[in-house]
Amino acid sequence: MSKNTELELVAxxxxxxETIAVDNIALKIPQASYTCLLGPSGCGKSSTLRMIAGHEIxxxxxxxxxxxxxxxxxxxxxxxxxxxxxxxxxxxxxxxDNVAFSMKIKKIDKVERHKKAKDMLALVDMAQYSERYxxxxxxxxxxxxxxxxxxxxxxxxxxxDEPLSALDPFLRLKxxxxxxxxxxxxxxxxxxxxxxxxxxxxxADNIVVMHDGKIEQAGSPIDVFNKPxxxxxxxxxxxxxxxxxxGILQAIRADxxxxxxxxxxxxxxxxxxKSQIEEIEYLGTNVQVSAKHDxxxxxxxxxxxxAFFKNPFEIGDSVFLSWKAEDAQMLPS
Amino acid sequence: MFxxxxxxxxxxxxxxxxxxxxxxxxxxxxxxxxxVIVSFWGATEFSxxxxxxxxxxEFLFSSSVTYTVFLKTFMYAFITWAITLILGFTVAYYLAxxxxxxxxxxxxxxxxxxxxxxxxxIRMISWIPFLGRNGIANETLIQLxxxxxxxxxxxxxxxxxxxxxxxxxxxxxxVPIFNTMxxxxxxxxxxxxxxxxxxxxxxxxxxxxxCKPGIMIxxxxxxxLVMGDFITVRxxxxxxxxxxxRLISNDVGLLQYPSASATAVVLLLTVLITIGxxxxxxxxxxxx
Numbered sequence: 001m002s003k004n005t006e007l008e009l010v011a012x013x014x015x016x017x018e019t020i021a022v023d024n025i026a027l028k029i030p031q032a033s034y035t036c037l038l039g040p041s042g043c044g045k046s047s048t049l050r051m052i053a054g055h056e057i058x059x060x061x062x063x064x065x066x067x068x069x070x071x072x073x074x075x076x077x078x079x080x081x082x083x084x085x086x087x088x089x090x091x092x093x094x095x096x097d098n099v100a101f102s103m104k105i106k107k108i109d110k111v112e113r114h115k116k117a118k119d120m121l122a123l124v125d126m127a128q129y130s131e132r133y134x135x136x137x138x139x140x141x142x143x144x145x146x147x148x149x150x151x152x153x154x155x156x157x158x159x160x161d162e163p164l165s166a167l168d169p170f171l172r173l174k175x176x177x178x179x180x181x182x183x184x185x186x187x188x189x190x191x192x193x194x195x196x197x198x199x200x201x202x203x204a205d206n207i208v209v210m211h212d213g214k215i216e217q218a219g220s221p222i223d224v225f226n227k228p229x230x231x232x233x234x235x236x237x238x239x240x241x242x243x244x245x246x247g248i249l250q251a252i253r254a255d256x257x258x259x260x261x262x263x264x265x266x267x268x269x270x271x272x273x274k275s276q277i278e279e280i281e282y283l284g285t286n287v288q289v290s291a292k293h294d295x296x297x298x299x300x301x302x303x304x305x306x307a308f309f310k311n312p313f314e315i316g317d318s319v320f321l322s323w324k325a326e327d328a329q330m331l332p333s
Numbered sequence: 334m335f336x337x338x339x340x341x342x343x344x345x346x347x348x349x350x351x352x353x354x355x356x357x358x359x360x361x362x363x364x365x366x367x368x369v370i371v372s373f374w375g376a377t378e379f380s381x382x383x384x385x386x387x388x389x390x391e392f393l394f395s396s397s398v399t400y401t402v403f404l405k406t407f408m409y410a411f412i413t414w415a416i417t418l419i420l421g422f423t424v425a426y427y428l429a430x431x432x433x434x435x436x437x438x439x440x441x442x443x444x445x446x447x448x449x450x451x452x453x454x455i456r457m458i459s460w461i462p463f464l465g466r467n468g469i470a471n472e473t474l475i476q477l478x479x480x481x482x483x484x485x486x487x488x489x490x491x492x493x494x495x496x497x498x499x500x501x502x503x504x505x506x507x508v509p510i511f512n513t514m515x516x517x518x519x520x521x522x523x524x525x526x527x528x529x530x531x532x533x534x535x536x537x538x539x540x541x542x543x544c545k546p547g548i549m550i551x552x553x554x555x556x557x558l559v560m561g562d563f564i565t566v567r568x569x570x571x572x573x574x575x576x577x578x579r580l581i582s583n584d585v586g587l588l589q590y591p592s593a594s595a596t597a598v599v600l601l602l603t604v605l606i607t608i609g610x611x612x613x614x615x616x617x618x619x620x621x
Contacts, residue, residue, distance in 0.1 A: 053527065054527075055523050055526070055527075074526070074529075075523075075526050075527045075529075076526070076527060076528060076529030081527060082523075082524075082527050084520045084523065084524060085520070086518065086520060088518065088520040088521050088523065088524040089524075090521060090524070090525075090539060091543070092539075092542040092543055101525070101528050101530075101538070102528035102529055104538070105525075105528055105529045105530045105534055105538070106529060149524075149528075150527075153528065153529075
C-alpha cells in the first residue's frame with residue numbers, strides 16, 4: 001500500500017450565508033500521519049472536517065486527496081470515512097450489522113460481509129459483542145464499533161469528530177492511546193478534531209490550531225507549544241504567560257520562570273522583576289503560583305514541588321520573577 | 334420505619350392511580366361486561382329477556398350477511414390503512430426532514446390539524462356537494478371535457494367511503510410517525526451517506542426501521558377507528574354499503590340489544606386479534 005494518500009486543502013472556504021466558517025485555508029496532511037485540528041468551538045475545525053468528509057460542500061477552494069480532486073464527490077467516493085461525535089451507530093442494527101452496513105449497501109453477499117465485519121471487530125477487540133445492540137454497549141465499546149464501521153470501507157483517511165469528548169476522563173486516556181496505536185498499525189492518516197490541547201499534544205504528529213476560520217499555526221506539538229506563533233496560540237495552548245512591555249509581546253512558559261526572594265543580577269541575559277505572590281496552588285508533582293507585577297499584571301509560575309519546598313514562600317510575599325532571554329518567545333503584536 | 338414509608342408510598346401510589354382506574358372500570362370495563370352478558374340474552378319481536386343461550390352467536394355465525402359485512406369492514410380498514418400509511422409517512426417525512434426550521438415545522442404541523450377544528454360529521458357532509466352528481470368535481474370534469482356525463486361512483490360508493498376515511502384519519506398516521514422521525518438523530522443519516530447509501534437506501538435501511546413503532550401506533554389508530562366506524566359508511570355510501578358498525582347500529586335501532594351485543598363482542602375480539610397480530614411485528618413498548 002504505497003499509494004499516495006497525501007491530503008491537500010487549497011484555498012478552502014466555507015460560508016453559511018454571511019458568516020464565514022472557514023476562511024481561505026491551505027494545509028497539507030502527509031500520508032500515514034496523525035493530525036489534530038485544534039481550536040475553540042466555532043473556530044471552523046468541524047466545518048473543515050465535514051468538508052473533507054463530504055458532508056458539507058466547500059464554497060470555494062479544493063480538496064485534493066492522493067492527487068485527485070475530491071471537493072464535490074459524494075462522501076463514499078472520496079476514500080475518506082468519518083467517525084461521528086456521538087458515534088451515530090444505527091440503534092436498530094446489531095454490532096455486526098452496523099459494521100457490515102456499507103457492504104450491505106454495496107450488495108455484498110451476507111456471509112461474506114459478516115465475515116469481513118467480524119474480522120474488523122476482532123481488530124478493535126469487539127468480536128465477542130457482535131450480536132449485541134448499540135444500547136447494550138458502554139461508551140467506549142460503542143466507540144470501538146464506530147471505529148470498526150468507519151474502517152471497514154478501507155479509507156485512506158479516517159476523520160474523527162471529537163471522538164473522545166463523550167467518554168469519561170479515565171476512558172478518554174485509554175482510548176487516546178488506542179487511537180494512536182491503531183493509526184500506527186493501519187498506516188493510514190487520521191484527522192482528529194478536538195478542542196482539548198492535551199489530547200492534541202498527546203496524539204498528533206501535526207497540530208493545526210484554528211481560530212476564527214483561519215489556521216493560526218500548524219506544526220509538530222513541540223513547535224506549537226514551544227514556539228507559539230501568535231498571542232492566541234500562546235494563550236490557547238496554556239502553560240504560557242503573555243507579557244506586554246514597551247509595545248513588545250512575549251510568551252514565556254510558566255515553568256521557565258523562577259521565583260527568588262532576592263533580586264538576581266542581570267547577567268547571562270537573565271531578566272528579573274519584582275512581584276507579589278497572590279495565590280499558591282499545590283498540584284502534587286508541581287505547584288502553581290500566581291504573582292502580580294505592576295506592569296505585566298498576573299503572571300503564572302509553575303514550579304516543581306521540590307523547587308517550591310526547598311524555598312517556600314507565602315501569599316503576600318514580595319519576590320522576584322526571573323527568566324532567561326532565550327526562553328521568551330517574541331509574538332507579533 | 335422504612336416499612337412505614339414503603340407502605341405509605343404504596344398507599345399514595347394506589348391513591349394516585351385510583352381516579353383513572355375508577356373511570357376506566359365504570360366506563361369501560363363495566364359496559365363491556367354488560368355487553369357480554371346481554372349478548373347471551375334472548376329476544377322476541379317485542380321483548381328481550383335475560384337468559385344464557387348461544388342463539389345470538391349461532392345466528393350470527395350462520396348468516397352469510399355476517400361474513401360479507403366483516404369482509405367489507407376488513408376491506409375498508411385495509412385500503413384506508415394502506416392509503417393513510419403512504420400519505421401519512423410522506424407528509425411526516427417532508428415535515429421532519431425537508432423543513433429545516435422548527436418554526437415552519439410547527440406551523441405546517443398546525444396546518445395539518447386545521448380540519449380537526451370542525452366535527453367529523455361536518456367534514457364528511459362537506460364532501461357531498463363536492464362529489465355529488467351535479468357537484469363541483471363532476472362539473473369541473475365535464476367543463477374540462479374529460480367526461481361527457483357525470484360520473485356516478487364519486488358519491489354514495491365505496492370510493493366515497495374510503496375517501497372520507499382517508500380524509501378523517503390520515504392525521505392519526507402523521508402524528509405518531511412524525512413523532513418517531515423527529516427523534517432520529519440526523520447524524521445517522523450522515524453515517525448512512527458516509528457508508529455509500531443513497532436517499533432511497535437510507536430510507537429503506539435506516540428511516541423506515543426506526544419509524545416502525547410510529548407506523549405501528551398510527552396503524553392501530555386507523556384500523557380500530559375504521560373498524561368501529563358506522564356513521565361514515567352510512568353517509569358516504571348513501572346506505573348502500575354496510576360494515577359491522579352499521580350492523581350493530583341497525584340492531585340497536587330495532588331494539589335488538591342481545592343481537593347487537595353479540596355482534597359487538599365478535600367485533601371487539603376481531604379488532605383485538607388484529608392488533609395482537611400487528612404487535613407481533615413491532616415492539617412498541619420501547620417507544621412508550
